[in-house]
Amino acid sequence: MNTTVQELKEPVPTPAANTKMRSVNIVVPVTTRLPAKIWLAVPLVTAIAFVIHLWAAKNQPAVETNSYSVFLEIVFGISLLIAGVQLFCPPVRRWMQHMCPIMAAAILLLSLWEAITSGLRWLPMPYFPGPPGVLQSLITDRARLFDSTWHSLFLLLSGYALGVAVALVTGVCIGWFAPARYWGMPLLKVVGPIPATAWVPLAMVVSPSAMFSAVGLIALAVWFPVTMLTASGISNTKASYLDVARTLGASPAYLIFRVAIPAAMPNIFIGLFMGLGASFLTLVVAETVGVNSGLGWYVSWAQGWAEYGKVYAALVIMAAFFSTIMTVLFKVRDRVLVWQKGVIKW
Amino acid sequence: MTEGASLRIASVNKDFAKANDVEARTIALHDVSLSIAAGELVSLIGPSGCGKSTLLRLTAGLDTPNSGELWIGPEMITGPNAERGLVFQDPNLFPWLTVRRNIESGLVARGKLQEKRHEVDEFMRLVGLETFENAYPHHLSGGMAQRVALARALINHPKVLLLDEPLGALDAFTRMRMQDEVLRLWQARGTTMLLVTHDIDEAIYMSDRIVIMTPRPGRIERTIPITLERPRQRNSPEFLQLRGEILEMLHFAGEARSAEV
Numbered sequence: 235m236n237t238t239v240q241e242l243k244e245p246v247p248t249p250a251a252n253t254k255m256r257s258v259n260i261v262v263p264v265t266t267r268l269p270a271k272i273w274l275a276v277p278l279v280t281a282i283a284f285v286i287h288l289w290a291a292k293n294q295p296a297v298e299t300n301s302y303s304v305f306l307e308i309v310f311g312i313s314l315l316i317a318g319v320q321l322f323c324p325p326v327r328r329w330m331q332h333m334c335p336i337m338a339a340a341i342l343l344l345s346l347w348e349a350i351t352s353g354l355r356w357l358p359m360p361y362f363p364g365p366p367g368v369l370q371s372l373i374t375d376r377a378r379l380f381d382s383t384w385h386s387l388f389l390l391l392s393g394y395a396l397g398v399a400v401a402l403v404t405g406v407c408i409g410w411f412a413p414a415r416y417w418g419m420p421l422l423k424v425v426g427p428i429p430a431t432a433w434v435p436l437a438m439v440v441s442p443s444a445m446f447s448a449v450g451l452i453a454l455a456v457w458f459p460v461t462m463l464t465a466s467g468i469s470n471t472k473a474s475y476l477d478v479a480r481t482l483g484a485s486p487a488y489l490i491f492r493v494a495i496p497a498a499m500p501n502i503f504i505g506l507f508m509g510l511g512a513s514f515l516t517l518v519v520a521e522t523v524g525v526n527s528g529l530g531w532y533v534s535w536a537q538g539w540a541e542y543g544k545v546y547a548a549l550v551i552m553a554a555f556f557s558t559i560m561t562v563l564f565k566v567r568d569r570v571l572v573w574q575k576g577v578i579k580w
Numbered sequence: 581m582t583e584g585a586s587l588r589i590a591s592v593n594k595d596f597a598k599a600n601d602v603e604a605r606t607i608a609l610h611d612v613s614l615s616i617a618a619g620e621l622v623s624l625i626g627p628s629g630c631g632k633s634t635l636l637r638l639t640a641g642l643d644t645p646n647s648g649e650l651w652i653g654p655e656m657i658t659g660p661n662a663e664r665g666l667v668f669q670d671p672n673l674f675p676w677l678t679v680r681r682n683i684e685s686g687l688v689a690r691g692k693l694q695e696k697r698h699e700v701d702e703f704m705r706l707v708g709l710e711t712f713e714n715a716y717p718h719h720l721s722g723g724m725a726q727r728v729a730l731a732r733a734l735i736n737h738p739k740v741l742l743l744d745e746p747l748g749a750l751d752a753f754t755r756m757r758m759q760d761e762v763l764r765l766w767q768a769r770g771t772t773m774l775l776v777t778h779d780i781d782e783a784i785y786m787s788d789r790i791v792i793m794t795p796r797p798g799r800i801e802r803t804i805p806i807t808l809e810r811p812r813q814r815n816s817p818e819f820l821q822l823r824g825e826i827l828e829m830l831h832f833a834g835e836a837r838s839a840e841v
């Protein structure tokens with residue numbers, strides 16, 4: 235029986251292969267020449283988008299649609315340029331093979347959006363501007379958008395950092411010390427599930443400034459999932475790791491910081507991701523109701539002026555902003571949890 | 581050179597609450613007494629559930645007996661300590677540390693890493709894993725992981741090494757090689773060793789004495805000294821004869837008990 239277990243084990247990789255660990259990935263065979271349908275996809279689709287744009291924009295003022303034409307032309311130019319570079323540079327070829335289909339699809343979606351809105355006018359006009367209008371808003375109002383993004387980033391990071399710092403302390407205490415669990419767990423279970431946004435009225439009353447209350451609310455939103463997952467990760471540390479450490483002469487500090495916390499790391503990261511999602515939501519709500527800056531505020535402000543192009547411009551920025559932060563957290567996770575097998579890719 | 585210390589287990593009793601009934605107790609160890617000299621290698625064998633692991637955990641200080649005492653040399657055992665190393669059947673390497681850091685962890689835990697860093701390389705060579713120092717445990721085969729676990733336990737130079745079926749999960753070839761490695765270390769260091777095994781050949785090949793335990797309640801049935809000369813031949817007539825005798829005893833012990841099951 236033992237021997238079959240041995241045989242079923244994956245072969246031991248060489249040390250060289252160990253130094254760089256990769257997670258499961260779709261293996262794309264890399265050919266020496268890219269098929270035309272791959273490298274032509276983006277230029278072709280861009281050309282189609284251009285035609286649709288000319289047709290859809292024929293009854294709109296040129297100032298509003300010109301930047302989108304320029305944008306498409308630039309995409310067209312770059313895609314041809316990269317198709318040329320790819321002939322001499324294999325990494326670029328690999329990247330293209332992976333990215334071309336999805337980028338072509340994205341551009342097609344843009345044209346579909348334009349066709350439905352400014353072209354066919356299927357959707358009520360002022361509320362649903364086409365891509366040219368949104369791009370134009372992005373360009374004309376860039377200073378204010380930049381400023382708002384900056385404010386949002388500041389709020390988000392301060393709230394998130396505060397929430398995580400407090401949550402790690404409370405989570406480790408609740409997970410490790412029995413008295414802390416006895417008194418802390420009920421509090422966590424009762425207070426934690428209240429959405430942070432429900433505290434908005436109270437926060438406005440007790441806090442000296444809207445800024446403070448926003449940071450506090452975001453921290454609260456992050457605190458609950460991170461505490462919960464940290465506590466459960468710590469209290470579920472495999473007893474035999476702790477036993478081994480004790481027989482190696484470990485002090486209580488070693489058991490907490492070098493055994494329980496590393497063992498809980500995968501759980502802690504789940505909490506960090508949940509907390510990040512909650513913090514985005516809370517950020518936008520807090521900015522909308524109290525703080526007079528930031529992307530959340532910008533959306534409601536632009537809506538007040540019925541400038542829907544700007545609303546969508548802010549949404550585009552938000553999407554890029556939030557997914558960048560998410561990606562950064564995934565990168566940190568991959569770095570910290572290299573020791574884990576087959577982590578999920580973002 | 582003898583790093584080992586004598587171990588004395590005096591009338592130890594240990595029971596546990598049964599999982600399905602709070603009132604009832606499982607008697608894991610009943611009046612167990614055993615003395616092991618410094619530098620001796622003793623094997624514990626016996627059917628599953630006879631309290632071998634419980635006895636090892638008590639010796640390691642991870643559990644406390646209901647009554648009775650355990651002594652290391654002149655000191656009574658009150659809790660876990662780096663002078664008593666324990667290797668489990670499952671290597672239990674810390675998966676978040678590389679091979680090197682796993683082996684170092686005993687030094688880190690005692691704040692001795694600066695002082696004794698050179699020994700880490702020594703142990704890595706000893707167990708033949710220099711080329712894997714930066715690999716993470718999930719990249720290792722079962723035999724390699726067990727060797728790392730052994731090195732990790734040895735780096736603190738324990739006076740007593742407790743081995744709970746450390747080679748149980750290995751295939752026959754790796755197991756025999758590891759037995760020789762453990763013997764080599766034992767002879768070089770003079771560490772006192774208490775080895776739990778299910779493999780009678782292993783017990784005869786390795787130990788100075790074999791202690792046979794029986795379950796319900798867990799207690800020591802008898803002790804058999806092994807006086808064969810070292811290095812031992814696994815297929816010598818004396819070896820095979822001893823093996824036959826022990827098998828007979830165990831069979832006998834097994835039959836007498838099986839009626840109770």
Ligand SMILES: Nc1ncnc2c1ncn2[C@@H]1O[C@H](COP(=O)(O)OP(=O)(O)OP(=O)(O)O)[C@@H](O)[C@H]1O
Nearest residue numbers: 596597606607608627628629630631632633634635
């Ligand atoms: N933590 C525990 N809680 C309750 N019962 C336990 C506990 N540990 C051991 N026991 C019981 O004590 C008895 C002895 O267990 P032990 O693990 O020492 O046996 P063992 O001889 O090591 O068996 P094996 O050869 O299967 O490893 C068993 O009946 C077991 O159910």
Ligand SMILES: [Mg+2]
Nearest residue numbers: 632633634744
């Ligand atoms: Mg056992």
